[in-house]
Amino acid sequence: MTADTPSHSPQTATGDAFDRPDDSLRNVAGAYRPIPFSRLALWAVVLLVAADFSAVVATNDNFGWPVVAEYFFSPIVLDGLFVTIWLAVVSMALGVVLGLPIAIARMSQDRLAQSLSWLFVWFFRGTPLLVQLILWYNLSFLFPSISLSIPFGPTLASWNTNDIITPVTAAIVGLALNEAAYMAEIIRGGLLSVDRGQMETAESFGMRPMRALWRIVIPQAMRSIVPPTGNQFISMIKATSLVSVIAMADLLYSVQSIYNRTFETIPMLFVAVLWYLLITSILSAVQARIERHYARGDRQIPQAAAKDRAATEQEAAG
Amino acid sequence: MTSGMAAVTSGRPILRARDVHKSFGDNEVLKGIDLDVFASEVVAILGPSGSGKSTLLRCFNQLERIDRGFVEVDGEQIGYRLSGGRLAPLGVRAVAAQRSKMGMVFQSFNLYPHMTVLQNVIEAPVGVHRIPRREAIATATDLIARVGLSDKLNAYPRQLSGGQQQRVAIARALAIRPKVLLFDEPTSALDPELVGEVLTTMRDLASQGLTMIVVTHEIGFAREAADRVVFMDGGHIVEQGRPDDVLVSPRHPRTRAFLSRFI
Numbered sequence: 001m002t003a004d005t006p007s008h009s010p011q012t013a014t015g016d017a018f019d020r021p022d023d024s025l026r027n028v029a030g031a032y033r034p035i036p037f038s039r040l041a042l043w044a045v046v047l048l049v050a051a052d053f054s055a056v057v058a059t060n061d062n063f064g065w066p067v068v069a070e071y072f073f074s075p076i077v078l079d080g081l082f083v084t085i086w087l088a089v090v091s092m093a094l095g096v097v098l099g100l101p102i103a104i105a106r107m108s109q110d111r112l113a114q115s116l117s118w119l120f121v122w123f124f125r126g127t128p129l130l131v132q133l134i135l136w137y138n139l140s141f142l143f144p145s146i147s148l149s150i151p152f153g154p155t156l157a158s159w160n161t162n163d164i165i166t167p168v169t170a171a172i173v174g175l176a177l178n179e180a181a182y183m184a185e186i187i188r189g190g191l192l193s194v195d196r197g198q199m200e201t202a203e204s205f206g207m208r209p210m211r212a213l214w215r216i217v218i219p220q221a222m223r224s225i226v227p228p229t230g231n232q233f234i235s236m237i238k239a240t241s242l243v244s245v246i247a248m249a250d251l252l253y254s255v256q257s258i259y260n261r262t263f264e265t266i267p268m269l270f271v272a273v274l275w276y277l278l279i280t281s282i283l284s285a286v287q288a289r290i291e292r293h294y295a296r297g298d299r300q301i302p303q304a305a306a307k308d309r310a311a312t313e314q315e316a317a318g
Numbered sequence: 319m320t321s322g323m324a325a326v327t328s329g330r331p332i333l334r335a336r337d338v339h340k341s342f343g344d345n346e347v348l349k350g351i352d353l354d355v356f357a358s359e360v361v362a363i364l365g366p367s368g369s370g371k372s373t374l375l376r377c378f379n380q381l382e383r384i385d386r387g388f389v390e391v392d393g394e395q396i397g398y399r400l401s402g403g404r405l406a407p408l409g410v411r412a413v414a415a416q417r418s419k420m421g422m423v424f425q426s427f428n429l430y431p432h433m434t435v436l437q438n439v440i441e442a443p444v445g446v447h448r449i450p451r452r453e454a455i456a457t458a459t460d461l462i463a464r465v466g467l468s469d470k471l472n473a474y475p476r477q478l479s480g481g482q483q484q485r486v487a488i489a490r491a492l493a494i495r496p497k498v499l500l501f502d503e504p505t506s507a508l509d510p511e512l513v514g515e516v517l518t519t520m521r522d523l524a525s526q527g528l529t530m531i532v533v534t535h536e537i538g539f540a541r542e543a544a545d546r547v548v549f550m551d552g553g554h555i556v557e558q559g560r561p562d563d564v565l566v567s568p569r570h571p572r573t574r575a576f577l578s579r580f581i
Contacts, residue, residue: 195428197424197426197428198428198430200381200428201422201424201428201430202430203381203414203417204379204381204417204420204422205417205418205421205422205441205442205446205490205494206414206415206416206417206418206419206442206446206447206494207414207442207445207446208410208411208414209410211445211446215441215445216430216441219432220430220431220432294432296432296474297431297432297433297434297474297475297476298474298476
């Protein structure tokens with residue numbers, strides 16, 4: 001076993017630093033590096049098992065890979081995929097847009113704002129999303145018509161509930177309100193993580209509270225808001241599959257509609273599984289980039305800092 | 319209670335505090351403070367911990383609301399407006415506008431960690447005072463040079479030593495051309511070997527005719543750079559006057575007891 005580790009021979013000491021007989025041999029730069037046989041063996045075992053498992057999956061006819069391939073890009077599946085993506089994006093965006101003021105309200109000194117935001121979070125986080133979706137979809141049983149009016153006063157406008165609540169609106173309202181409750185808590189946690197002195201400093205320089213939040217506190221809070229928000233978005237992609245219960249044709253609903261006809265249940269579910277995995281992988285990559293952006297100013301991450309610095313340098317020079 | 323008026327009592331005071339009281343719950347921290355600060359004057363506020371000196375400074379900048387009395391800055395009462403015999407609290411905008419006339423330097427620097435040194439300094443001039451970006455950058459670059467950090471223009475606060483961060487904080491406070499510059503124990507959070515560089519910067523400013531109110535434990539700085547020393551204890555101003563008088567031959571036993579600890 002002749003290990004071809006580099007420069008196994010002792011190096012010549014520069015100067016008189018290594019002044020005793022064995023000193024140059026003791027130089028750790030020339031230390032023997034053992035080959036990690038046990039680690040390599042472990043890798044080999046794991047790769048072997050993985051290869052065997054892949055072969056079993058690939059050759060097992062029950063998985064129906066040709067069927068998976070056939071339907072992977074079928075128009076019905078792609079339509080469902082499109083619905084899943086835009087539904088998740090719209091609901092998530094609304095969730096964040098609603099969650100931010102709710103978080104700010106919960107942290108405010110105002111008792112009314114505090115109570116209302118607490119009530120919102122309490123209800124929408126405390127009941128199952130599935131129940132909320134079905135309730136929104138069946139809102140017409142509770143309120144046959146929806147009207148805009150002054151409390152105990154005259155009605156300004158009125159609509160038939162069934163005209164407003166379609167599967168699409170029920171899905172968006174249900175997902176967005178539920179998401180807003182979670183996002184409010186995530187954002188609140190992020191805002192709490194920023195040193196109180198930051199808000200004080202910004203205000204002592206004459207910034208109005210909203211500007212101080214926007215310019216000083218929120219950018220710092222983003223570091224602890226982004227990771228759980230990424231989680232939420234990925235959950236949201238999968239949560240959209242719940243809307244199949246209110247007859248909304250998302251990705252899962254589309255594959256179901258196909259296997260209800262062809263009885264190729266497993267292959268069609270795999271079509272959905274692969275698409276879900278693909279989207280969430282892309283989202284994870286995007287999340288990593290966003291996290292790097294908000295880590296600027298942190299000593300540990302020199303690349304992001306250097307990039308940002310280059311930008312201001314240009315600005316200063318310009 | 320106030321023993322003797324200021325050494326430099328020329329012209330109209332830029333800051334007037336009268337009978338200022340402040341309590342946190344049952345704990346009365348300020349028990350009737352009267353203080354005048356004149357333009358270009360450097361006032362050092364000394365006193366033991368818990369004497370209320372930091373709270374007083376925070377009241378000047380409306381980080382705390384006072385319970386009784388009033389504070390006037392540049393002829394304008396802070397936090398309230400007197401019109402037709404009725405004293406009405408100011409709204410958020412008006413309070414922000416008043417605060418924007420004062421610069422504050424904090425004990426723990428409080429630089430914005432997600433912004434570079436330059437961005438920290440231009441934030442208030444651009445965002446609050448609506449100074450054109452280009453002009454603000456030019457001014458900020460000069461100020462950062464004045465505190466000796468030209469080579470750190472694009473560094474982030476976390477990449478700087480404590481002393482450097484505090485000098486940036488001073489440049490940031492100067493960038494808004496404040497009527498009054500407030501320092502809240504600016505060297506207390508620094509390693510001993512970094513105190514000197516910050517005090518040197520502050521001495522420079524003092525000699526340039528800025529109006530400064532400095533809450534500090536640095537007796538040496540108070541003696542060399544201050545026009546007047548105010549000694550606080552237990553929520554009162556116990557003694558005030560020229561540094562040579564108050565620091566060398568204090569009249570009040572409290573002042574004597576406090577100063578004896580530094581010799």
